[in-house]
Amino acid sequence: MRIADHARWDRDFPVKYLLVQEDDDGVEQLWGRCAGVDGLFVDDVPPPREILTLRGCVPDGPLKDALSGPGTSFRGLGEIGVEVWDGEEPVQWWTLVDAELVAHRPHPGDPARYDIVLGAGVRHGESFVERPRTPRLELFAGASVSAKSMGSCSTVDGLSDPRPDPAPVPMELIGCEAVEPLLVGTQRPRRWNHDWVHLLVLDRHGTVMASPTVRLAIDGARPSVLGDGLEDITLTDGGDDRRPTVARPIWEQWYQGPPTEPNLWAPYDSEGRDEWLELTTRAWRAPAPSPDRSGGEHHLDGRFVTDVPGLHCAIGEALLGPGRYFGREWNAFKDCLGGGFGVVPPFTLTWHDSEVARRALADVVEGPDGIPYFEETVQLLERRGVTVVLR
Structure with missing residues (x-):
């Protein structure tokens, strides 16, 4: 498919987006072209605040400094990565967002350790194997590979609780000229679902400047506010490949x-x-x-x-x-x-x-x-x- 063949149309406003999917042979096929998209820039919604207790902690780095410093109340710890280790490798991951030190006390039975109460949002719980019976939890100042250690603990109360998935953020395709098979999808009953497509973002010269992926879960289609025989199409979820504001x-x-x-x-x-x-x-x-x-x-x-x-x-x-x-x-x-x-x-x-x-x-x-x-x-x-x- 030649982008230049589809980057222009005979209307008073430009084509800014192309919907493209690869067929089974890896050849790009045009599914539609649009004048506008709303919902392309979306900031992450902070996860709800929770109270978590880190049990039996041996603090290190920034966490140790926070506990030993004067006036630990309201001490912000930033982002904390929590890894559950089984033997020689991590098997589960969480990220504590905007963690705040709320309180701490010596761990019962071992005054060299601490029970630490944090307020934080919880994000990115991942697991690849069954949780080990006697895990070791490693704490890090952030979630990057090079993050500094913050110590370890035996468990975190509340960390494994189930949490609902965040509500999807819809995306609106404005002024869309759909072609097969997208044209069929927009004419079918609501909530037509299909595979992922690439949303090719064009600059004013018709050159592709970005190509995020979008899931075509169509919640509805209607005559476009731009008129001219076009459609406005609502996608229930614009996907995870969108950019921050x-x-x-x-x-x-x-x-x-x-x-x-x-x-x-x-x-x-x-x-x-x-x-x-x-x-x-x-x-x-x-x-x-x-x-x-x-x-x-x-x-x-x-x-x-x-x-x-x-x-x-x-x-x-x-x-x-x-x-x-x-x-x-x-x-x-x-x-x-x-x-x-x-x-x-x-x-x-x-x-x-x-x-x-x-x-x-x-x-x-x-x-x-x-x-x-x-x-x-x-x-x-x-x-x-x-x-x-x-x-």
Whole structure:
């Protein structure tokens, strides 16, 4: 399917979205095209607050500091990852959202341990095997792989209680021109269900800028508010592949076309920069030099490298230009250095204002060597044959 064949229609407003599904042979088939979508940007709803008791805790790291510090009341602990271990590996996971230390006391029978009462929301309960009879619960400051330990405990009262799934957030497809088989689905009784499709998001030039997946659980279809023989279609749940509202201004910016100036990502915070990188993952499919270029000198503007997403935004721009992709986290960046993304070592990378990143990432450890992210990045580049000049 050629996108250009369907990105235009004879109406007074543009096509902004295409609904596409792959057939059994992997060939993309058009299911419909739309003028608008409501519900594409949705923030996570915080889970309900609960009171949880961590029994028999041996605190470490931030949790130990919170218990030993003066005035523990109202002490926020942020996000806490809870892993249930069976022998040598975790078998269950939970995330305690916006955890707050409510109270604590010595554990009965073992004054070296504590019973700790927390207020928190509970999210992402996962289990791959049956819960062990004598589990060990490990606590972490956050849910990332590099999160610092907060200690361990024997059990958490209330953690295994069943919780209802959050209510689905619908999505509205506005001004839709449906084709088979979507056309059949909209004419059938309500709550027609079908498989997942890709929602191709077009910029004003008709180029795909993103392609989230959407489940076609149709709750109803009616003549469109835009008229012209189109339909407005309600989906009961727009799915989990939607973006947070912080992404909306970034998508507005990219709708005008891929960025042509450097550092347009710089005004955003870490979450916004992550969303910027999300769009570059589609942009890397744009035609790249073949074979990969090597040699020469590239200049990295380090003035705004104050977090990990900013580092990857800046490296992508230094090597390939604004809006281009060269990894968005450690493993992807390492893969890109192996070739296939437009640039491959050896080359020289002159990193201007490098001290900004060195200071900002001094406490960030995500690579395999357990050293700050800036040093880890420089060492990886040098191991792969890049000459790094720090200015």
